[in-house]
Amino acid sequence: MSGARGRRAAALALACAGLALAASCGPRPTAPAPVTGGARGARYLGELLRREDAAAMADADVMLWARVRPGAFSGDTADAPPDGAGALTPLPALRADLLMGWPDALRLRFAPLFGVALDVAAWGDSVVAYAPGQRSGLALDAVRDSLGAAAPGRLLLRLWSAAWRPPEAAWRDAAPAGDLVLVRWVEAEDSVAVALDANGRPAWARLARPDGRGVRVTYERWELVSGVGWPMTLRVEGLDGSFTLTSRVDHLRFEPKRDDARLRLRLPPGAKRLDPARLGPLLEMMGGAR
């Protein structure tokens, strides 16, 4: 694990150095230099490296607000407006424990005050969800069960920690977009775009599947936690307008060692297994980042 992290850190450091070198090789400006895509890229990669090196695992208390289009997830569109748009309906806000383990594990436990209502873990290609109150859950495999989102753990981790990874070519083609610098690339079949602000932090990211479905994530507030810039408030929107999800991190703790026992969720013996179709559509909407 430490070797892999070390190699990744070395690769990122090399990329940072390359970007910084590229940014410094131009003519010496006589006035304050405008921030270029290269410099922002270097800042972005530097911050990403610091986020990932801050800990092998992060533990956060989060508050989640969701709004959905009626029937968008159940397939029952009887209550939906005829044009398919219309106002989204707010759902009750939920507090959750969020555990993130690099590079590909994430666990979210809802409503921990009176007891866990729903426990969801994404690990590599697998997703396990368990509702202790109902003693029922499901265990899915992204490939076997055609979730529509390969490596859902990695995707969710990227989304929550703003750890998008543009390839080298994407940095070369980065273009200004107003005050932002836009980096775009294609990953597997999906189109990914990340817009960086002047600090090199993602202002937003968009991931779209070939059929147009996908998500846009807006990073609304960043804070320094133990000297590391972290997205504390983010908003996820379905590209089809079917939902929004706002996440606010209230407390964030970095932990030096990844604890797989805390990240992994197994259905207890005797748990009732639910139909995978109940989780699939939700993940499918989130696209298929690798």
Place this chain on the structure above:
Amino acid sequence: MRRRTRHAGALALALALLAAGAPAAPGAGPPPGLASARALLARLRAAGRAEAQVRLTRHDPLSGRDVVVRGTLALERPGLARLDLADGQRLTLRGDGGDMLQPAAKQLVRAGPRSAAGLLSWWGALLDPEGRGFRERRVGPRAYELTREGASEEEAQRLTLGADGLPATLVAALGPDERVEYRLARWRFARARGRAGFVLQAPPGYEVVELP
């Protein structure tokens, strides 16, 4: 609210403790309902309102941490309950649903009978003198196991009464290694204030979420 009401099932069960009662008087024959609920129901019936201090402790086996929350529980008949937590959260239950105020989310959730059904089934049954919907098993001098009708034995919640016959401790198992303990203390009884005290209002700037 469905998830909320489900996770708050243990809370409802704590409220249900209210239903714990003293043994029947000699020669009177066993009165109907839950034996564990009789003392509370009798005093509630006589006074109109019951209040207790609540200390909720949940041990999280994953983090190894204990989460402790304190608050005040208020009960009135028929089927009115309110929990005010020290962090500002409020939860009420009525026959027609219930409300939840979350200051951290700046949100008030109003749940109708359909959304609050899971919680109300516990709550309604335990404030019901007939004790409908529950099985009760005495497991000690002042200890009982309560199980919802149709639920398995492993879902039983353990209720312990104090020397006065009033609910003192409820332990709700949430899983093989996880449980929530409610300690109820300083019971006091007063005149009923009525239903209005069990309907929460949204402070300015709060979003109101209506559920059926």
